[in-house]
Amino acid sequence: MRSQxxxxxxxxxxxxxxxxxxxxxxxxxxxxxxARARAVAEYERDEGADFESLREAGRAIRNxxxxxxxxxxxxxxxxxxxxxxxxxxxxxxxxxxxxxVEIARRHGVTKVVKSKSMLSEEAGLNKALAEAGIQxxxxxxxxxxxxxxxxxxxxxxxxxxxxxxxxxxxxLFTRTHGRPKKSGIEEMTREARETLRSxxxxxxxxxxxxxxxxxxxxxxxxxxxxGNGRMVTTMPKVHVVITGIEKVIPTLEDFATLMRLLxxxxxxxxxxxxxxxxxxxxxxxxxxxxxxxxxILVDNGRASLLGTEFQEMLRCIRCGACMNHCPVYxxxxxxxxxxxxxxPMGSVLTPLYTGIANALDLxxxxxxxxxxxxxxxxxxxxxxxxxxxxxxxxxxxxxxxSERLALRLWGWVARRPSLYGLAAKLAVRYLNWLAEGRxxxxxxxxxxxxxxxxxxxxxxxxTFRELYAERRRRExx
Amino acid sequence: xxxREDILFRVRAALGRSDRNRHEGETDVQAAxxxxxxxxxxQLGADLAARFRHECGVQSSTLDEVAALAxxxxxxxxxxxxxxxPPRAVVWPKxxxxxxxxxxxxxxxxxxxxxxxxxxxxxxxxxxxxxxxMTCSAPDTPPSTSLLPETHIAVVPVSxxxxxxxxxWALARAELGELPRAVNFISGPSRTGDxxxxxxxxxxxxxxxxxILVREG
Ligand code: SF4
Numbered sequence: 001m002r003s004q005x006x007x008x009x010x011x012x013x014x015x016x017x018x019x020x021x022x023x024x025x026x027x028x029x030x031x032x033x034x035a036r037a038r039a040v041a042e043y044e045r046d047e048g049a050d051f052e053s054l055r056e057a058g059r060a061i062r063n064x065x066x067x068x069x070x071x072x073x074x075x076x077x078x079x080x081x082x083x084x085x086x087x088x089x090x091x092x093x094x095x096x097x098x099x100x101v102e103i104a105r106r107h108g109v110t111k112v113v114k115s116k117s118m119l120s121e122e123a124g125l126n127k128a129l130a131e132a133g134i135q136x137x138x139x140x141x142x143x144x145x146x147x148x149x150x151x152x153x154x155x156x157x158x159x160x161x162x163x164x165x166x167x168x169x170x171x172l173f174t175r176t177h178g179r180p181k182k183s184g185i186e187e188m189t190r191e192a193r194e195t196l197r198s199x200x201x202x203x204x205x206x207x208x209x210x211x212x213x214x215x216x217x218x219x220x221x222x223x224x225x226x227g228n229g230r231m232v233t234t235m236p237k238v239h240v241v242i243t244g245i246e247k248v249i250p251t252l253e254d255f256a257t258l259m260r261l262l263x264x265x266x267x268x269x270x271x272x273x274x275x276x277x278x279x280x281x282x283x284x285x286x287x288x289x290x291x292x293x294x295x296i297l298v299d300n301g302r303a304s305l306l307g308t309e310f311q312e313m314l315r316c317i318r319c320g321a322c323m324n325h326c327p328v329y330x331x332x333x334x335x336x337x338x339x340x341x342x343x344p345m346g347s348v349l350t351p352l353y354t355g356i357a358n359a360l361d362l363x364x365x366x367x368x369x370x371x372x373x374x375x376x377x378x379x380x381x382x383x384x385x386x387x388x389x390x391x392x393x394x395x396x397x398x399x400x401x402s403e404r405l406a407l408r409l410w411g412w413v414a415r416r417p418s419l420y421g422l423a424a425k426l427a428v429r430y431l432n433w434l435a436e437g438r439x440x441x442x443x444x445x446x447x448x449x450x451x452x453x454x455x456x457x458x459x460x461x462x463t464f465r466e467l468y469a470e471r472r473r474r475e476x477x
Numbered sequence: 478x479x480x481r482e483d484i485l486f487r488v489r490a491a492l493g494r495s496d497r498n499r500h501e502g503e504t505d506v507q508a509a510x511x512x513x514x515x516x517x518x519x520q521l522g523a524d525l526a527a528r529f530r531h532e533c534g535v536q537s538s539t540l541d542e543v544a545a546l547a548x549x550x551x552x553x554x555x556x557x558x559x560x561x562x563p564p565r566a567v568v569w570p571k572x573x574x575x576x577x578x579x580x581x582x583x584x585x586x587x588x589x590x591x592x593x594x595x596x597x598x599x600x601x602x603x604x605x606x607x608x609x610x611m612t613c614s615a616p617d618t619p620p621s622t623s624l625l626p627e628t629h630i631a632v633v634p635v636s637x638x639x640x641x642x643x644x645x646w647a648l649a650r651a652e653l654g655e656l657p658r659a660v661n662f663i664s665g666p667s668r669t670g671d672x673x674x675x676x677x678x679x680x681x682x683x684x685x686x687x688x689i690l691v692r693e694g
Contacts, residue, residue, distance in 0.1 A: 024673075031674040046519030057516035064509070068502030070488045075506050083655075089481040141680060142671035159671060166672050189669060189677045196681065201591055216510055217656050227667040227682025230624050234659070245484065250509040256642035257516030267670065270535065271607040274682070275662040282658060287588035287619040289658050299484045306491035 001093075001124045001153065004338035005350050005359035011336040012365075016453070024165050025333050032159075032324040035268025036375065043264060051264075058261045059379040061254045062315035065215070065246075069306065072215050072248045073297070079218030083280025085293040089245075092300050093123030096242060099296050100125060100207065101132045107238050107292065109134060109204035113196075115222070115229040116140045117209030118157060118318065119242045119298050121340045122353075125207075126151060136207075137199045139228040141192055145169055148176045155334030157341060158266050158320040163333050196228075206232035206290070210243035211317070212258065213295075216251045219279040220295070223262060223272045230274050239278075239290040245297045246314040252277070258317065261377035265319040301353035309388050313348050315378040322372035322382055328365050337362065344372040344382040351389055357398055363389035421465055428459045435459075515643050525605040525638045526690070532608025533688060536665030537678060542690040549632055550580035552689050553597065557582070560685075562628060566595035570617040572632065589621040596626035596683075602637040602645050607664055610688075611645045614659040623663055629683040631663075634691045 004011070015021055040051045065072045077087045090096045096119065104112065112134055114120065126147070129136040138147040142160035146152040149172055154160030161169070166185055173188055174181040177195060182188045208229060210220040220241045222229040233239050249255060255277070263269040282289035305311050323329040323343025334342035338359070339350045347362040363386045372382040393399055413420050434441045435458035444451045461467075492498075521528050533540055543552050549572075557564050565583045568575075573586035589596050598618065600610040610631055614620045623629050639645055642662070649656065667682030678684060 028674045043519070046521065048517070049519035050517065053517045061516075064505070068492070068505055070485050070492065070494065071499070071502035071506055073485070073488070089484050091480050091483060095480055139681070140671070141669045145671070159674060161671055162674070164672070166675075169672050185672045185675050186677050186679075188672060189680060193679070193681055197591065200681070215506070216513075219656060225667065226669045226671075226680035227624060228680070230620070230661065231681050234620055234624060245488070250506070251513050252646040253513050253515050253643055256646065259642065260516075270532070271609060271662070271664050273536075273664050273667055275609075275664075277656065277660040277662075278658065279656045279660075280658055283616075285616040286614060286658060287616060288621045289614065297484075299487065303484060303487035303491055306488060307493065308491075 001121055001340055003350060003354040003358055005354065005362055006338070008336060008338060008359070008361035008365060011338065012332050015332045015336045020165065020168075021163055021333055024163055025330060027165075028159075028162055029324075029330045032267065032320070036265060036321060036324070037268075039264040039268040039270065042270070043260070054257065054260055055377055055379050057257050058317075058377050059315065061249055061257060062317070062378050064250060065248050066306065066311060066314055069245065069248070072250070073245060076213050076215045076218055076248050079215065080280070080295060081218070083218055085218065085280055085295055087295045087297065090296050090298045090300070092298075093125075096120070096123040096296055096298060096300075097125055097128035099294075100240060100242070101128060101134065103238065103240055103294055104129070104132070104134050104205055107204060109238065111135045111137065111199065111203045112205045112207055113137050113139050113199050113203040113232050113236065114143070114207045115209070115224065115232040116143055116160070117207060117242050118340055119209060119244060119300070120207065121154065122298075122300055123242075125242075137196070137203065139196050139200070139226075139232060140224075141189065141226060141228075144192060144196065145172060148172055153335065153340070155342065156320060156323065157318055163335065200231045200235050203236045205238040205240065206236040207240045207242060208232050210241045210247055210295075211262070212255060213243065213248040213297075214250075214252060214255055214277070215248050217277075217279055219277045221255060222276045222278065223259075223274070225267075225269075225273045227274055230276055233276065233278055233290065234288055237290055238292045238294075240294045240296065242296045242298065244302055245299055246302050262317055262319055265321040265375065265377040305352060310348070310352055310385060312380050313345070313352070313385060315380055316345055316349075317378055318345075319377055321375040321377065322380075325371045325375050327367060327369065327371075332365075337365075344386070345380075348382060348385045348389065356389065356392055356396065360393060360398060363387075363393070424463055424465065428463055431456075431459050518641055518643065519606065521605055521640050525640060526635050529603055529605040529608055529633075529638050530690075532605065533665070534608075536608045536686075537668075538608065538665045538686040538688050540688050540690065542692065544691075545693045546632070546634075546691055547576060549689055549691065550575050550577045550582050550584075553630055554580045554582050556630065556687055557595065560628075562595060566597050566630070567593040567622055567626065568597040569599060569619070569622055571599060572597065588619040589625040591625060593626045595628045595630065596622040596624075597630045597632070598623045599632040599634075600637065601660075602639050602648055603633045604640070604642060604645055604662070605638055606641045609642075609662050609664040611642075612661045612663060613649065613653065613657045614661075615657055620659050620661055623661065624682050627679075627683055628685045628687070629663075629666075630687045630689065632691060633688050 156162035577584035
């Protein structure tokens, strides 16, 4: 998928002005937040259960494999191979597409069922498959809705159709399936089930992502609620896993720990309905399961984060909590971010994977309120990483001239205390004059952009310096 | 092959790999496999069956309880009659020998097909912490039985209820040696929240999960 992140500002304007989107976002936003809070509280009711130590353990597990990623990958490769899987590597999206098409051709496949794989979004795989004459069918309900809407990109990593209302879905279904229009969510879900069931049974190949790769056993793990992950990996005779090289974890015990974190952080469930640990191919006597299993382990920018200040980002387990809790995401939705990953984790990953110069606005699309790092199950310091990216932009000379000049001027004044005091006093007078006795300023003369969508608070009372000086006087120092 | 070498080269360069620290990395892998250290876990108390029953309710599974395995077919017949479902089911070959016909249930032992309305399985063990079935694939326990039919009925021996997922893994290592092709953890009927984040029961898998607890080993 081509990144549109450079158009962030323009897109944000559109999104804020879109009444349907604003209503849908308003309806959805508190659901995940409340569900997570409830799930964490319920977890801590048991003796010895403390979510904070769980997060610390999650962080340590992910750090452990990243510290020796090459050795862990080789170990995984060997274990998976012993059970009849083939492990392949892809440097970028193009190589993913080439490998998948090759595998499909080798097995004479004309239809592929897919459960959610963000990497196939990174690669634009559906387009490549269609061009090769292979029909891709998305089976996650959210992804399916987007696919039949002319391959619209997802707006949330675990709820791809987060931005759609049920009326919009009903419209799409009747247009695509040619059946009478439904009004209830349950009826629509049944219609999708019936339509997709025949695809599951007739597809020659299933493609899935992978939540984790387990080095100890050479397994891939899949976590879903709908059961589509199980369908895709049980019914077709070929299964292809596409996942990032950073997804490997050591043992089954580590997986158990991470599974206490992931569903609670993502949807607020104690556990997702289906958690599958898949190892190797169907044995000769087995009655079902795929005969061929391929892993495609993808770099696409990941290795370049290792050994840098951004390595911590590779711990991400793609739960979506950071975007659910982000005031910017809640207001503009996922599409504004312009690539596969939205919200705080997207604002870090998009510039790092697609080029810092191609996503200049994203590291600034944050209030740095810190909520994302408070909820992140593997303790990624997202605000610090965003700040790091802002610094990189300065180092690379990517900031506008006016901004650089203003900062240099501010630095010069700030180093001269008496001048700074005078400037602050003048600024307060000016702002009070603008406020005309109100407590907020609707139009800021020197930066009218800033007050386009909000008011500027008017200064209240005296300056900090004045208060401080008075206190020292009072205390007789 | 070129992609593999390239990527591993990049990873090694980024990590500052040398012969010495490579050995440290290998030692860490071996240490992790030898220790299989568990993370922080909740203490569930002694009555695991009570906890399991409670969590099943949270997951929207329904429950029944019988004294012995031989009582299962009659309990199945009762459940199907109550729901107005036909007394026909596909059953795990493992349970082909139960007295199905005597209870009036037409049970076929094979992998499930699209048209099957009811699937009857057992479980490898059950997990009290989350009300979850742990199932392991094998020729006499095919995974499709718990997936394709709209109604999934599972036999859960009370003696096989363990505290957490870690205990399930320990049992699997002890009894199976290596992992089967598919280990599926199942917690209630399938569901989706993809339209307006409103949870709807019954997505691609079963609409109903009914568990029959068996008291005697
Ligand atoms: S950065 Fe943390 S909170 Fe955000 S998706 Fe990744 S793991 Fe979840």
